[in-house]
Amino acid sequence: MSGSGSGDQIQRTLEAVWRIESPRLIALLTRVCGSLELAEDAAQDAFEAALRQWPRDGIPANPAAWLTSTAKRRAIDVLRRQSTQRRKAAELGRGLEDAQPDLDDLVEARAIDDDLLRLVFICCHPLLSVDSRVALTLRLLGGLRTDEVARAFLVSEAAMTRRISRAKRTLAEARVPFEVPQGADFAARLGSVLQVVYLVFNEGYSATSGGDWVRPALCEDALRLGRVLAGLAPDEGEVHGLVALMEIQASRLAARHDPRTGAPVPLLEQDRGRWDHLLIERGLASLERADARPGPRGPYALQAAIAACHGRARTPDHTDWGRIVALYDALAEANPSPVVELNRAVAVSMADGPAAGLELVDALADEPTLAGYHPLPAVRGDILERLGRSDEAAVEFARAATLTRNEAERRLLLARAHPSSELDSS
Amino acid sequence: MRVMIFAKTTPEQESRTHDASGNAEMGQAMARFSAELNAAGVLVSEGALQPSSQGVRYRTGGDDAPTVTDGPFTEAKELVAGYWLWQVRSIDEALEWLRRAPFPAGMTLELRPLVEMPEGASSATD
Numbered sequence: 001m002s003g004s005g006s007g008d009q010i011q012r013t014l015e016a017v018w019r020i021e022s023p024r025l026i027a028l029l030t031r032v033c034g035s036l037e038l039a040e041d042a043a044q045d046a047f048e049a050a051l052r053q054w055p056r057d058g059i060p061a062n063p064a065a066w067l068t069s070t071a072k073r074r075a076i077d078v079l080r081r082q083s084t085q086r087r088k089a090a091e092l093g094r095g096l097e098d099a100q101p102d103l104d105d106l107v108e109a110r111a112i113d114d115d116l117l118r119l120v121f122i123c124c125h126p127l128l129s130v131d132s133r134v135a136l137t138l139r140l141l142g143g144l145r146t147d148e149v150a151r152a153f154l155v156s157e158a159a160m161t162r163r164i165s166r167a168k169r170t171l172a173e174a175r176v177p178f179e180v181p182q183g184a185d186f187a188a189r190l191g192s193v194l195q196v197v198y199l200v201f202n203e204g205y206s207a208t209s210g211g212d213w214v215r216p217a218l219c220e221d222a223l224r225l226g227r228v229l230a231g232l233a234p235d236e237g238e239v240h241g242l243v244a245l246m247e248i249q250a251s252r253l254a255a256r257h258d259p260r261t262g263a264p265v266p267l268l269e270q271d272r273g274r275w276d277h278l279l280i281e282r283g284l285a286s287l288e289r290a291d292a293r294p295g296p297r298g299p300y301a302l303q304a305a306i307a308a309c310h311g312r313a314r315t316p317d318h319t320d321w322g323r324i325v326a327l328y329d330a331l332a333e334a335n336p337s338p339v340v341e342l343n344r345a346v347a348v349s350m351a352d353g354p355a356a357g358l359e360l361v362d363a364l365a366d367e368p369t370l371a372g373y374h375p376l377p378a379v380r381g382d383i384l385e386r387l388g389r390s391d392e393a394a395v396e397f398a399r400a401a402t403l404t405r406n407e408a409e410r411r412l413l414l415a416r417a418h419p420s421s422e423l424d425s426s
Numbered sequence: 427m428r429v430m431i432f433a434k435t436t437p438e439q440e441s442r443t444h445d446a447s448g449n450a451e452m453g454q455a456m457a458r459f460s461a462e463l464n465a466a467g468v469l470v471s472e473g474a475l476q477p478s479s480q481g482v483r484y485r486t487g488g489d490d491a492p493t494v495t496d497g498p499f500t501e502a503k504e505l506v507a508g509y510w511l512w513q514v515r516s517i518d519e520a521l522e523w524l525r526r527a528p529f530p531a532g533m534t535l536e537l538r539p540l541v542e543m544p545e546g547a548s549s550a551t552d
Contacts, residue, residue, distance in 0.1 A: 016518040020466065063522075216542070220427075220513055227467030254542075278471055278511070 007055045014050050017063040019143035022047075025068055026140055027115035030178050033075050036122060037168045040140070042078065046071035116141075117232045118178050124193040127174055132167040133196045139164055141228075142221050152203065152218055190233070194242050194300060197225050201246050205253075219250050230286070237293035240286045241301030247283030248307040251276040263408050268316045280311040299335040302327055321351035338367045346379055354386040374403035378413060385416075394418070427539055428470065428513055429520045434534040435507040437500045440477045455528035463512070468523065471511040478505050504534070 022043060029039035046067045060066040079089035123136040131153075138149045150160035181189040204218025226243040233239050255274035257264055265271075287308055290301040297305065306327045313319040328344035341364055349357020361380050370376045381396030397417035401410050463469035475481075478497035485493040499505060514520045520537055529535075 012516070012518040013522065016516060016522040019515055019519055020522060217427075217515075220515075224467030224513060228465065231465040231467075282470070 010054050010059060011051065013059055014047070014054060014063070015145075017067065018047060021064045021067060022143045023119065023141050024112050024116055025064075025071060027119040028068070028112065029071060029075055030119060030122070031115050032072075033079065034178070035172060036178075037172055038075060038078060040168070042071040042075040043067075045074040113232055114180070116228075117180050120193055120229065120232070121180055121189055122171060122176060122178060124189070124196050125171060125176055126189070126192055127170055127176065128167050130196070130199065132163055132170075133192070134199055135160060135163050136167050137196050137225070138200065138221065141225060144221070152200075152215070190236060190238065193229070194238060197222050197229065198242060198246070198300075200225070201249070205249060216253055219246070219253065222246060223250060230289075234289075235293065237290040237295065238298040238300045240290035240293070241298055241304050244283045244286035244290060244304035245300055245307055247279045247286060248304060248311045251279035251283065251311065257408070261408075263412050264406070267310060272313075272315065275311070280308075283311060284308055297330065297334075299331060302331040302334060306331070319350070321347055325351045338364055338370050339373070342370070342373075342376060342379060349383050349386070354383045358383045358387070372403055374400045374409075374413075376400075377403070381416065427515070427542065428511060429517065430538045430540060431510040431512065431520070431524070432506050432536045432538070433508040433510075434504045434536060436504060437478070437498060437502055440479070440498065440505065440507075452528070452530075459527050462526075463510075463523065468512050468514060469510070470513050472509065474508040475506055478502070 025046075026036075026039050026043050029042055030036050033039050033042070049070050050063075050067060054060070076089045120137075120141060123140055124133045128136065134153070135149055138144045138152065139146060142149075144152075146161050146164065147157045149164075150157040153160070155163075180186070201219055201222035204215040204220075204222065223243070223246050226239070226246055229239050230243050252267070252270060252275055254276065255265065255270040255272070283304065287301065287304050290297065290304070306324055309320050309324050309327070324347045325344065328340065328347050332340050332344060341360065345357050345360035345364070348360055358380070361376070361383060364370055364376065367376075377396040378400040381393040381400060384390075384393035384396060394417045397413050401413035401417060404410050404413065460469060460472060478499045481497040481499070483493075483495040483497070483499065485495070487493060512520055512523070514523070517537060517539065524535060524537075
């Protein structure tokens with residue numbers, strides 16, 4: 001199969017191949033070269049070589065193999081120039097004549113998976129700031145271009161390039177080993193990986209400022225990363241738990257805002273016909289995989305189980321609030337936080353009545369970490385409204401409106417604060 | 427974005443008797459390919475359809491009664507034999523995956539992106 005066609009088509013094909021192949025390629029090169037920077041440079045050189053040569057020679061029959069062998073040759077050149085690295089250069093050269101690993105060869109495939117898993121852990125290394133981990137993960141594991149990562153996080157491409165370079169330098173200077181953490185280290189390091197993936201998902205799920213409400217492409221990127229992780233680390237319940245949580249939350253993307261006005265729609269008011277039930281089924285299947293692992297449910301699996309309760313309910317009245325309360329009890333133990341307590345209070349208000357919920361919300365009134373957190377007064381306002389205390393509810397909604405930075409949400413909260421008045425568009 | 431991929435066949439291909447061992451080999455190759463798609467986080471859903479002899483066509487009649495026709499649909503130019511639903515960054519990525527699929531020559535696959543929420547279309551004041 002050779003590709004003729006416009007230079008533009010070839011570039012698009014190259015980018016598609018890149019997105020699919022670059023994580024594995026960079027992982028392989030990092031292991032053999034012992035340097036993430038060298039690996040990425042070599043891979044990038046191969047990309048640019050393809051950009052120059054494919055329009056002239058046509059798209060190769062096996063584009064992945066072409067990129068791999070080209071990158072390896074670049075890496076060998078660099079290693080040879082570093083006289084201390086001649087041994088590595090020789091090792092790399094020995095593998096150069098190997099054909100692209102046959103996908104039938106499970107041994108080779110597993111070796112690639114091992115490399116990929118090592119790359120995952122290095123991208124999410126605790127030495128790096130969370131911002132840097134996210135940037136490195138999207139760039140190296142997600143196969144996104146630097147400008148795409150920059151756009152996703154609303155920074156300039158130059159700033160993102162600097163962030164990524166600094167991150168790689170930090171890893172190189174600390175001589176971080178290219179390995180999967182062992183023993184007791186593994187759980188904590190895996191936690192940091194899952195945190196990065198979920199961060200990306202949340203960026204897409206609920207932009208917190210400006211006029212935007214969702215950026216679906218980031219949710220997709222996170223979902224794909226999570227699914228890849230589930231394949232690489234199938235024995236880890238929390239990986240399946242996170243995937244389950246993301247699949248079920250993603251199922252609601254189309255229902256989360258009013259298509260006409262753009263206003264956000266709370267969970268209990270969403271049109272469940274617009275929930276993606278395929279994704280809900282996938283989420284439930286992932287949750288089952290999580291539960292099949294030994295040990296109690298971790299925080300992600302618990303959150304997924306709560307999301308599953310909503311996903312299973314055909315209408316809000318079918319929601320098993322008692323079960324949700326029990327799950328929040330478990331979550332509060334596994335992962336205590338004031339936000340979890342607030343969500344638990346909402347569930348209690350549904351299971352045991354608004355008065356019971358109000359008691360729990362009031363206990364959070366002086367919680368310092370919730371001081372600027374708009375859902376706290378919003379939830380209190382909601383419960384007060386259900387108790388018929390409308391004037392007090394209005395005060396809470398107005399307060400919540402001042403705390404949110406999301407324009408559409410602010411308008412919604414103001415409307416609840418002044419239900420009978422005519423609001424102009426400002 | 428999500429893309430639906432329809433594997434097409436013809437009434438003539440449907441009615442041809444199949445080589446059992448060839449089918450088994452193809453089945454294995456397809457299973458490996460699906461596993462690769464799954465491992466990449468691309469595969470969302472898939473299904474093989476029974477031949478149209480097992481199918482039914484329903485044509486709405488408006489005020490008149492609907493028309494129900496049992497298969498096979500020998501008049502059709504093309505029939506759907508199977509489907510995939512993939513999560514990809516672009517049509518180009520989907521095409522690249524298709525190039526890696528173990529299909530025999532001459533097979534037609536139709537790629538159709540789903541209607542989905544456009545990026546950033548949610549705010550009414552933009």
